[in-house]
Amino acid sequence: MTTPLKTLTARLAGAALIGASAASLVAVAPPAAAQADSAAEARLKKIEAEVRALQRKVFPGGDGKFFEPQIGAPAQGPATAAAPTTVAPAATAVTDILVRLDALEQQLQALTARSEEQANSLAQLERRLVALETAANAPVVTAGPETAASGTQPSIQPVATLPTAPVQGPPATTAPPRPPVQQAAAAPVQQRPAPTPAPTTPAPSATRLAAVQAIAKPQTADVGDDEYSYGFRLWNAGFFPEARQQLTRYVEKYPTHAKISYGRNLLGRAFLDDNMPEDAARWFLRNYQANKAGERAPDSLLYLGAAMIAMKDTKRACIALAEFSDTYPLVAAGRLASEFQATRAKVKCS
Template sequence: MRAMLAVAAIAAVPVPAFAQDSGDEARLRKLEAEVRALQRKVFPGADGRYFEPQIAPGTQAPSNNGQVMGVIPPATTAVTDILVRLDALEAQLQTLTARSEEQANMLAQMETRLAALETAAAPAPEPAYAAPPAIDRSGAGSTSAVMAATPAQAPASTPVAAPSAERLAAVQAITKPQTGDAGDDEYSYGFRLWNAGFYPEARQQLTDFVEKYPSHSRISFGRNLLGRAFLDDNMPNEAARWFLRNYQADNNGARAADSLLYLARSMIALNDMRKACIALSEFGDTYPLVASGRLADEYKATFDKVTCN
């Protein structure tokens, strides 16, 4: 009995330890299984027990925008580089702005100096009449020749000198018509002044008529008579401009033919016989009925003063 009790006691002593060891082992195995399961979830295909190596043997380290992954970038980041470049651009922009302002200031000074030089050294006016082309009797060509012979510049009105008391009284003695047609009255008054020999007063009156009534039925008469008021007062240069202007404005006007003929007379007064011949040739070709009718005598007398080829 003692022996049996001893054996039983010996056999009964390690039983709790074995049971405890078995439970801990099971718990450890369970934890390891759970960790491996978690590892497979987080690091699928893991090697090296828990983690997959980032760089496998014989391969190049992956990079991101030129930087090796896992390597700490240098202290100078992209943001720092951008700020440095922005500072440089701002400095360049300030320099360019300063240069632009300096150049604008220099340009303004140069323009001021140039304007002063042009005013101080203005070129002399060109001659009133350029060299004429050869005579062209082919209709439109000859008309162009006459236009080129004398520039179509509107003459500036000549100021009238202060008249004497006697002249003023004589001018006031010439009455102005009152017909109800204001334009016709202005022209008729200018004609009366011209006919009385008061050429400066007539020019002033006729200039007012031409400017105020450019569409009046008497406008061709007015421009032609204004040229006559210059020519009769020994001012052929200004007269020629008005005669040509009247002819160019309307070569079918009532006094266009007269203006072309008196343009030739103005050229003769200026001792420019070649241009006078151009005007006479154009007059004869354009107005043959007038040249042989109403103005036949004046045409012949004018033609006798020149020798045309």
């Protein structure tokens, strides 16, 4: 019995030693194990933080549950992200406005250039139309009696042929050979200039020269208008020969001027007021046929009737007055109503 007890006691003593040694070991081990665990956990946390920082670099804007802003400079990220959002839109808006302003300026320049080109082309077209009208009426200017004979107004054709018809009749019937015909053809050429120099050849008196010189000639940028205005002033003052000379210079030198219709009509008035109805009739007919829509074409047609009345040609006077009332009814009832009634009262038309 003693042996088992001894063995049991020995075993218990060994177990106690083992427990004591284990207790001592346990008492010594926890501090070392705790230090090892804390170092490993710190390294693990550092690695996790670095991984999160790497993830934020590689995948910016990820879910906040997995990529918390823990590592790096958090203040710089939002600052750098906010800077473009505030400055860039302002810069792009300003540049957009500048681009649009440049485009508007270019469009305005293009429109201005196009309007100037169109105005220039319209002016050129007007000049060409005036040149074509004057070219179409050139025969009327150069040979008034012959163009009147072949004109479009048969009712007024005999007006321009009055001076030449009596002269050309006898040679055609009495002298068939060529020499008499040439002499007869030359006779009207000698008779035409004969009446016109008669009033102008006499030397004017000193008082008349002084009175003419007292009438000032306009000096403006429009030279053609100055020539016409000076002729009008001479006619208005009663200096009909001087007015005819001045207006003839204007008509010949400025055939496409804006007041050419005024000039031809006033030249006829200068002849009619000086008791030269035949020459006046030629100019009135020429002005009417040159441009029936001219400013003084109605006046010329009315004064053509007055010239026929002065020549005691009732038939042609009635034709001219009837054509005036038919072609220009508004003018006959308006601006020239009194003159039309006074002229019509001088002649009895059927």
